[in-house]
Amino acid sequence: MSTEQEVHDVARRARTASFELAVATRQVKDAALSAMAEALIAGAPEILRANAEDVQRAKDAGTGANLIDRLALDEARLEGMAKGLRDVAALPDPVGDVVRGSTLANGLELRQVRVPFGVIGMIYEARPNVTADAAGICLKSGNAVLLRGSSSARSSNAAIVAALREAVQGAGLPADAVQMVPGDSHDSVKHLMRARGLVDVLIPRGGAGLIRSVVEESTVPVIETGTGNCHVYVDKAADLEQALAIVLNSKTQRNSVCNAAEALLVHADIADEFLPRVIEALHDKQVLIHGDERFGEYDGVVAVTEEAYAAEFLAAEISARVVESVDEAIEHIRRYSTGHTDAIVTEDQAAARRFVARVDSAAVLVNASTRFTDGGEFGFGAEIGISTQKLHARGPMGLPEMTSTKYVVTGAGHVR
Amino acid sequence: MSTEQEVHDVARRARTASFELAVATRQVKDAALSAMAEALIAGAPEILRANAEDVQRAKDAGTGANLIDRLALDEARLEGMAKGLRDVAALPDPVGDVVRGSTLANGLELRQVRVPFGVIGMIYEARPNVTADAAGICLKSGNAVLLRGSSSARSSNAAIVAALREAVQGAGLPADAVQMVPGDSHDSVKHLMRARGLVDVLIPRGGAGLIRSVVEESTVPVIETGTGNCHVYVDKAADLEQALAIVLNSKTQRNSVCNAAEALLVHADIADEFLPRVIEALHDKQVLIHGDERFGEYDGVVAVTEEAYAAEFLAAEISARVVESVDEAIEHIRRYSTGHTDAIVTEDQAAARRFVARVDSAAVLVNASTRFTDGGEFGFGAEIGISTQKLHARGPMGLPEMTSTKYVVTGAGHVR
Numbered sequence: 078m079s080t081e082q083e084v085h086d087v088a089r090r091a092r093t094a095s096f097e098l099a100v101a102t103r104q105v106k107d108a109a110l111s112a113m114a115e116a117l118i119a120g121a122p123e124i125l126r127a128n129a130e131d132v133q134r135a136k137d138a139g140t141g142a143n144l145i146d147r148l149a150l151d152e153a154r155l156e157g158m159a160k161g162l163r164d165v166a167a168l169p170d171p172v173g174d175v176v177r178g179s180t181l182a183n184g185l186e187l188r189q190v191r192v193p194f195g196v197i198g199m200i201y202e203a204r205p206n207v208t209a210d211a212a213g214i215c216l217k218s219g220n221a222v223l224l225r226g227s228s229s230a231r232s233s234n235a236a237i238v239a240a241l242r243e244a245v246q247g248a249g250l251p252a253d254a255v256q257m258v259p260g261d262s263h264d265s266v267k268h269l270m271r272a273r274g275l276v277d278v279l280i281p282r283g284g285a286g287l288i289r290s291v292v293e294e295s296t297v298p299v300i301e302t303g304t305g306n307c308h309v310y311v312d313k314a315a316d317l318e319q320a321l322a323i324v325l326n327s328k329t330q331r332n333s334v335c336n337a338a339e340a341l342l343v344h345a346d347i348a349d350e351f352l353p354r355v356i357e358a359l360h361d362k363q364v365l366i367h368g369d370e371r372f373g374e375y376d377g378v379v380a381v382t383e384e385a386y387a388a389e390f391l392a393a394e395i396s397a398r399v400v401e402s403v404d405e406a407i408e409h410i411r412r413y414s415t416g417h418t419d420a421i422v423t424e425d426q427a428a429a430r431r432f433v434a435r436v437d438s439a440a441v442l443v444n445a446s447t448r449f450t451d452g453g454e455f456g457f458g459a460e461i462g463i464s465t466q467k468l469h470a471r472g473p474m475g476l477p478e479m480t481s482t483k484y485v486v487t488g489a490g491h492v493r
Numbered sequence: 494m495s496t497e498q499e500v501h502d503v504a505r506r507a508r509t510a511s512f513e514l515a516v517a518t519r520q521v522k523d524a525a526l527s528a529m530a531e532a533l534i535a536g537a538p539e540i541l542r543a544n545a546e547d548v549q550r551a552k553d554a555g556t557g558a559n560l561i562d563r564l565a566l567d568e569a570r571l572e573g574m575a576k577g578l579r580d581v582a583a584l585p586d587p588v589g590d591v592v593r594g595s596t597l598a599n600g601l602e603l604r605q606v607r608v609p610f611g612v613i614g615m616i617y618e619a620r621p622n623v624t625a626d627a628a629g630i631c632l633k634s635g636n637a638v639l640l641r642g643s644s645s646a647r648s649s650n651a652a653i654v655a656a657l658r659e660a661v662q663g664a665g666l667p668a669d670a671v672q673m674v675p676g677d678s679h680d681s682v683k684h685l686m687r688a689r690g691l692v693d694v695l696i697p698r699g700g701a702g703l704i705r706s707v708v709e710e711s712t713v714p715v716i717e718t719g720t721g722n723c724h725v726y727v728d729k730a731a732d733l734e735q736a737l738a739i740v741l742n743s744k745t746q747r748n749s750v751c752n753a754a755e756a757l758l759v760h761a762d763i764a765d766e767f768l769p770r771v772i773e774a775l776h777d778k779q780v781l782i783h784g785d786e787r788f789g790e791y792d793g794v795v796a797v798t799e800e801a802y803a804a805e806f807l808a809a810e811i812s813a814r815v816v817e818s819v820d821e822a823i824e825h826i827r828r829y830s831t832g833h834t835d836a837i838v839t840e841d842q843a844a845a846r847r848f849v850a851r852v853d854s855a856a857v858l859v860n861a862s863t864r865f866t867d868g869g870e871f872g873f874g875a876e877i878g879i880s881t882q883k884l885h886a887r888g889p890m891g892l893p894e895m896t897s898t899k900y901v902v903t904g905a906g907h908v909r
Contacts, residue, residue: 096827100850181872185861192853194883273708277883292689296709298884319906326908411512433901434516437608445601445904454909455900456597467610467693467897468714469885481883484871485849488861490735492742493870 083259084268088275091196091221094251098219099193101250103170106217109248110166113216113241114159117209120240121155127236128205135203135229143333148203148230158209161459165213168458171476172219186487191480193219194277198258198269200291202283203227208237211280212255214461216245218479221254223276225269228261270295277481282462285389300470302462305335305417306389307447310406310432312423313346317354319444320422324355326446327420329362333391335463336418336450340386341397342406345371348399364393371399386413403428407435414438417465418450439465439472499675500684504691507612507637510667514635515609517666519586522633525664526582529632529657530575533625536656537571543652544621551619551645559749564619564646574625577875581629584874587893588635602903607896609635610693614674614685616707618699619643624653627696628671630877632661634895637670639692641685644677686711693897698878701805716886718878721751721833722805723863726822726848728839729760733767735860736838740771742862743836745778749807751879752834752866756802757813758822761787764815780809787815802829819844823851830854833881834866855881855888 078086098106117124128150135145171191178188197220199211208224215222226234238257246252258265270279273296281291285304292299309327311320327338343351348371356375359366367385368378378397385396386409400406403421410419420442421432429443440450450473452460457475464470470478494502514522533540544566551561587607594604613636615627624640631638642650654673662668674681686695689712697707701720708715725743727736743754759767764787772791775782783801784794794813801812802825816822819837826835836858837848845859856866866889868876873891880886886894 096851099853179872181870185865185870187871189888195853293712298714298882300884316906322906322908330909429903435512437515437611438899440900440902443901443903445902445907446909448909449601449902449904449907450900454597455603456595466714468716471897472605472900481887483854484856484866484888485859486856486861486865487845487859488865490732490738491861491865492738493746493862493864 080260080262080264081268084265085272085275087223087256087258088196088272090253091223091256092275094253095193095195095221097251098216098221098254099172099195101219105249106170106219107166109216109245109250110162110213112244112248113209113213114162116240116244117155117159117162117237120236121152124155124233124236124240125150125152127232130232131230140229144203148205148233150205150233154206158206161210162213165217165459168217168476170217171480174477176482183491184489185491188485189482190485191477192483194479194481196221196223196276197479198223198225198276198279198297200225200266200269200279200281200283200287201227202287203230205230205233205237207282208234209241210459211461212238212241214459214476214479216250216254218476220479221256223256223258223269225258225266231261267294270297273297280462300462300464300474301466302464303335303417304389304415304465305337306339306387306413306415307336307418307420308340308342308410308414309338309420309422309447310342310400310403310410311344311347311351312403312421312425312428313344314425314428315347315422316424317347317351320351321355321358323420323422323444323446325358325362327448328359328364328395329393330446330448332393334448335389336447337391338447339388339390339395340413341395342400342409343397344403344406345399345401352399359395362393364395366395366397368397369399372397389415403431407432410436410438415465417463418442418447420445420447439463496676496678496680497684500681501688501691503639503672503674504612504688506669507639507672508691510669511609511611511637513667514632514637514670515588515611517635521665522586522635523582525632525661525666526578526629528660528664529625529629530578532656532660533571533575533578533653536652537568540571540649540652540656541566541568543648546648547646556645560619564621564649566621566649570622574622577626578629581633581875584633584892586633587896590893592898599907600905601907604901605898606901607893608899610895610897612637612639612692613895614639614641614692614695614713616641616682616685616695616697616699616703617643618703619646621646621649621653623698624650625657626875627877628654628657630875630892630895632666632670634892636895637672639672639674639685641674641682647677683710686713689713696878716878716880716890717882718880719751719833720805720831720881721753722755722803722829722831723752723834723836724756724758724826724830725754725836725838725863726758726816726819726826727760727763727767728819728837728841728844729762730841730844731763731838732840733763733770736767737771737774739836739838739860739862741774741778743864744775744780744811745809746862746864748809751805752863753807754836754863755804755806755811756829757811758816758825759813760819760822761815761817768815775811778809780811783810783812785814788813805831819847823848826852826854831881833879834858834863836861836863855879
């Protein structure tokens with residue numbers, strides 16, 4: 078079989094499985110999720126052995142320590158993955174949820190009901206925990222999943238998927254609810270992206286390059302996730318203690334994540350007071366500041382460039398600029414933000430209202446750290462990613478975002 | 494300027510206009526919609542003169558009577574378009590609607606709020622009424638619209654858009670809220686489809702060919718509308734009088750529309766009784782029946798083909814087949830339906846439940862005509878089209894479907 082045939086073949090088997098999943102009760106799905114959690118623990122020896130192969134291969138290829146850390150599994154991480162599956166089991170089932178309903182003037186009963194998408198394709202990088210997370214979230218939302226992780230995690234993913242499939246089947250659901258996309262080459266990704274009609278939705282998770290290529294090449298509908306050039310704007314009416322804490326938390330609590338701040342805007346009226354304090358605090362945390370002329374008056378600040386304003390550093394770096402007004406901050410954000418998360422710090426109600434109404438990002442925060450844009454923090458219980466597109470889902474995506482809807486209309490012989 | 498620059502230029506002006514539209518109050522938007530309605534009536538002489546040019550050009554080109562009828566305007570049709578705009582003004586404003594909200598455990602206030610997409614591109618065929626409809630729905634939902642109608646309606650569209658823009662500006666909103674895409678060639682459509690980042694959503698309305706080409710070529714997110722190969726399944730437990738009325742209404746009330754039935758499935762147990770009656774009734778309405786062997790036993794039925802089962806006839810034709818069970822009907826629908834609307838006629842609760850759960854279409858109807866899948870019939874008041882995709886919106890799309898959402902999170906100095 079060609080790679081294309083292989084990909085289409087797994088997609089067709091996923092479609093067949095999706096018919097059963099769509100009508101599976103919550104009881105059955107939750108039992109499968111529990112069994113999947115147990116299978117990860119019971120299968121730990123094999124999974125860790127497979128993972129050690131991947132790690133060895135990565136080390137031989139000279140992969141950096143950061144990436145190796147993402148790739149490597151141990152008992153604790155497997156336990157975390159199992160807990161994730163149990164957590165998903167505890168969440169409400171989105172399928173069958175009635176979104177709206179009414180009785181029409183002619184007596185027809187109209188209901189808009191959540192239904193699974195059908196077949197979801199996940200394309201992601203070398204993080205084997207995503208394999209279990211995605212399988213659990215898709216199964217609970219009634220979707221069959223096609224998993225295309227990085228080839229550098231292929232042994233780990235194969236071992237995890239084998240364990241999960243056995244558990245799914247043991248619980249009375251089709252094993253093909255969870256499948257790996259065959260083939261390691263970019264070819265298999267390409268065929269997945271072109272499997273319109275066989276795959277309902279593609280969700281790429283990873284760096285900006287991966288996401289851009291999927292968005293541009295795919296004919297299957299895509300939900301874009303997570304590039305974050307997030308801004309914190311400190312207004313002239315900010316509580317400066319609060320502002321300092323929010324800037325530091327947004328930038329340095331964890332700097333390799335999409336909801337970390339990458340840009341700082343400060344109102345001119347408080348610059349003299351706030352700049353020395355925030356610069357010192359950021360320097361204390363080893364953050365490199367790319368600043369405009371006003372920031373540049375202080376030691377250790379490098380000159381900002383257009384590229385730095387636009388950058389998602391994912392590192393201990395931040396761009397910084399002084400603005401004359403909340404409107405100038407809004408304009409800067411419109412120009413450079415990726416529409417993920419942008420925050421204002423202010424005690425001025427009018428400024429907050431203006432910022433919230435005019436900044437068009439998935440999350441707009443007032444007096445809170447950008448780090449809160451997260452499915453867990455929002456109380457969604459599970460998150461498949463953070464959408465930065467406007468179609469279908471925007472912001473952290475939980476179980477309801479993994480469904481479509483259909484209208485069910487019931488009459489008694491109604492005709493027009 | 495090249496066509497690409499021209500398209501990007503109108504898209505940028507739409508983006509700028511969208512910032513004002515996004516924060517316009519309902520009062521201002523409704524006043525603009527009323528002014529737009531008045532402008533169509535006041536501008537009738539010019540619009541009808543321009544329309545006469547289009548009609549003459551179409552006649553000279555040998556265009557068929559059907560298409561000429563869609564293209565032609567008169568006072569009554571202009572009044573209908575004006576009424577459509579006034580109806581939209583009367584509908585609730587979706588922008589600002591709080592979809593969900595909660596206070597998190599740490600005291601953060603979370604709200605998910607409807608916001609406009611920003612810039613919507615409409616690609617449609619030679620129906621000038623769509624120009625006014627789309628402009629009204631987009632304006633009410635806070636979106637700037639780029640209109641790319643058929644070049645055969647270009648004079649009509651230009652006259653309508655000129656009238657609408659003046660009204661919009663007179664009401665205090667930016668005229669660039671409503672723009673035509675410059676250029677008549679396919680080139681301008683191509684550049685619109687590639688204007689990712691400048692255009693937020695594309696909505697193609699028209700034939701299957703147009704929609705397929707937009708879906709395949711566009712890098713801008715697309716909402717697919719309306720191809721309908723709709724089925725009516727008459728179960729063995731159907732009330733046959735009801736079934737006859739529903740089949741006839743679904744097929745013949747208006748046969749050029751996407752929610753007309755194109756396929757009839759009949760349970761074998763009632764075939765002897767029902768087939769002669771339904772065949773006679775369809776023949777009375779001059780409907781050509783493409784039937785399977787059982788249907789073929791009757792006079793005037795032509796042999797069905799795979800193509801006929803898959804066809805969206807949009808004409809007085811129907812495919813017809815006898816099935817052994819509700820499951821065989823479901824399988825047939827899974828194979829051939831376009832996922833628009835499929836109906837079951839039955840008095841058997843279990844059969845209805847099984848059909849509703851297993852048929853995955855935008856609308857699934859029980860004992861009602863397929864013709865009810867319509868924004869007006871559903872009580873949405875205005876409809877931009879009927880989505881047959883699963884992402885974002887499915888089924889008739891009203892004003893809420895023309896929005897995205899954002900999360901607004903308010904704290905008091907919250908950090909993680």
